[in-house]
Amino acid sequence: MIICTLMGLVLASAGYGSAATAPAAKADRPNIVIIVADDLGWNDVGFHGSKIKTPRLDELAKQGVILDQFYVYPTCSPTRAALLSGRNPGRLGILAPLYLDPKDSLPLETVTLAELLVSGGYATGLVGKWHLGPTFDYGPRKQGFREAYGSLHSGADPYKHHWRLGRTWFRNEEFMDEPGHATDLLGREASDFIRRHREHPFFLYLAFTAPHVPLEEEERWIKPYEGIIQNKDRRLFAGTVTHMDDAIGRVLDALDEWKVRERTLIIFLSDNGASHPSRRRNLAATTDITSRRATIARCAAGKAKCTKEASAFRRWRIGGASSNIAK
Numbered sequence: 001m002i003i004c005t006l007m008g009l010v011l012a013s014a015g016y017g018s019a020a021t022a023p024a025a026k027a028d029r030p031n032i033v034i035i036v037a038d039d040l041g042w043n044d045v046g047f048h049g050s051k052i053k054t055p056r057l058d059e060l061a062k063q064g065v066i067l068d069q070f071y072v073y074p075t076c077s078p079t080r081a082a083l084l085s086g087r088n089p090g091r092l093g094i095l096a097p098l099y100l101d102p103k104d105s106l107p108l109e110t111v112t113l114a115e116l117l118v119s120g121g122y123a124t125g126l127v128g129k130w131h132l133g134p135t136f137d138y139g140p141r142k143q144g145f146r147e148a149y150g151s152l153h154s155g156a157d158p159y160k161h162h163w164r165l166g167r168t169w170f171r172n173e174e175f176m177d178e179p180g181h182a183t184d185l186l187g188r189e190a191s192d193f194i195r196r197h198r199e200h201p202f203f204l205y206l207a208f209t210a211p212h213v214p215l216e217e218e219e220r221w222i223k224p225y226e227g228i229i230q231n232k233d234r235r236l237f238a239g240t241v242t243h244m245d246d247a248i249g250r251v252l253d254a255l256d257e258w259k260v261r262e263r264t265l266i267i268f269l270s271d272n273g274a275s276h277p278s279r280r281r282n283l284a285a286t287t288d289i290t291s292r293r294a295t296i297a298r299c300a301a302g303k304a305k306c307t308k309e310a311s312a313f314r315r316w317r318i319g320g321a322s323s324n325i326a327k
Contacts, residue, residue, distance in 0.1 A: 003072045003079055006267070007086030007113050010034075013265050014117060014201075029201040031264040032117070033255070034083070035248060036205075037241075038076065038129060038212035041274025044241055051228055052238045056249035060268060072272055076154065077131050079271045080207070084112045084132070084143070097154060098131060100165065105133030106143060114144030114203060123197040126150065127190045128207035136173040145205070148172055149189050151182070156209050158182045158216045181218075182209050183240075187247030191254035198258040206251065207271075211240040 014029050046054040047061040072079040077098045078089035085092060085106070098104050106112075114124045125147040126140040131154045133139055140148040149171045153163040158181050161169035169176055178185065190206045221239035229235045248268075255261035 001067060001070045003070075003082045003269075004086055004088055006083060010113060010265070010267075011116060014120065014122070016116065016120070029120070029122075031201055031255075031260055032122075032203045033251070033264055033266045034203075034205050035251070035266070035268045036080070036083070036128070036207040037244060037268070037270045038207070038209055039272065039275050040211060040241065040270035044211070044237075044274065051225070052241050053224065054241060054245040056245050056252060057268065060248075060252070060266065064266070070269070072269065074272055076129075076271045080130075080132055081106050084114065084205075085110050086113070094132075098134065099153075100134045102133065102135055102138055105138035108138065108142055110143070112143045114140075114205070116144075117201075117203045118144050118146060121201060123147075123200055123202040124205075125193045125197075125202070126205045126207070127193060128186050128205075129154065129156075129209050130207070136170075139170075139173065141173055147193065150186060150207070151209050155212055155214065156182055157214055158209075181216075181243075183243050183247050187250045190251045194251070194254045194258060194260070198260050208244050208247070210244040211237055215240050217243055 010032055014032065042048060043050050044052055045061075046052060046058045047066070073082060073089060075097050077096065078094050081087075081089040081092050081094045087110075089095065092107055092110060093104065094106065114126075118124045124145045126145045126149070128150040130140050130148070130150065130152050132143070134153065136142075136152075139152060151161070151163070151168045152170050152175075153165070153168040156163055156168050161178065161182060167175045169178060186206065186208055190204060193202070193204055215236050217236060217239040221243045222235050224242070225235040225238045229238055252261070252266075255264055255266075
């Protein structure tokens with residue numbers, strides 16, 4: 001299964017026989033929560049045997065279904081485009097991470113998952129990273145999201161919320177300054193979205209900026225890994241992932257608090273898997289199984305030549321595939 005097909009499954013769960021048919025009655029429609037981690041590797045979650053503690057994701061995996069052959073693209077923007085459009089991102093002209101050129105954005109004529117759901121009466125909200133257009137003219141509000149909050153670009157600083165080329169933190173179609181750690185702010189906003197829309201079907205696209213660099217965490221998230229993980233950069237990464245897991249837990253708690261979890265489809269995935277150690281200073285795990293599962297273009301025999309070619313195709317990424325959870 002590849003990321004492009006996920007849109008069809010979500011629409012089917014919402015009562016759409018096809019993109020052209022009318023949805024089921026409101027009472028029969030589930031809420032939809034899609035959670036995306038940024039640069040999370042296969043070996044970076046507890047339920048895959050990692051040293052990194054992710055109790056809330058482990059709980060979700062135990063209660064739900066783990067998709068062991070679910071594949072995403074090698075970089076973030078292509079995966080996000082495929083997720084929201086149900087199309088191969090190459091057909092949309094999105095082959096790599098998007099930056100400042102508006103012509104490289106998700107085309108405005110693209111029919112998105114949010115647009116289809118909002119036409120059927122869903123409340124739609126993006127909370128987190130967009131990275132499918134550099135300006136609000138190509139932002140989430142132009143692609144079916146009635147509410148949008150988070151980072152317009154990639155790689156937001158956890159506390160300053162600035163991208164390397166300028167401001168990125170926004171609400172709807174205005175940049176803003178706001179105190180707090182990005183992971184906490186996104187978890188809080190997602191929980192509040194659930195509270196406000198609990199009476200009607202909703203689609204929440206929660207796209208964390210973690211554990212993408214730059215990383216900065218309070219000692220309380222890092223200290224538990226002292227004596228367990230030797231590499232200090234890896235400890236910082238582990239703390240970042242556990243912090244994100246905690247924020248995901250608060251979102252799950254909000255679903256329970258407002259008694260809507262039993263009628264909510266929850267999907268968790270990583271956008272592209274772990275990063276190459278030479279680029280990320282070994283912040284994300286690149287174990288043999290991560291690399292092996294990532295190189296879906298590689299020869300079945302796993303010959304060195306095929307591995308090298310696949311690595312070159314992915315440019316600087318390792319971990320272009322991630323196991324994911326669907327509940």
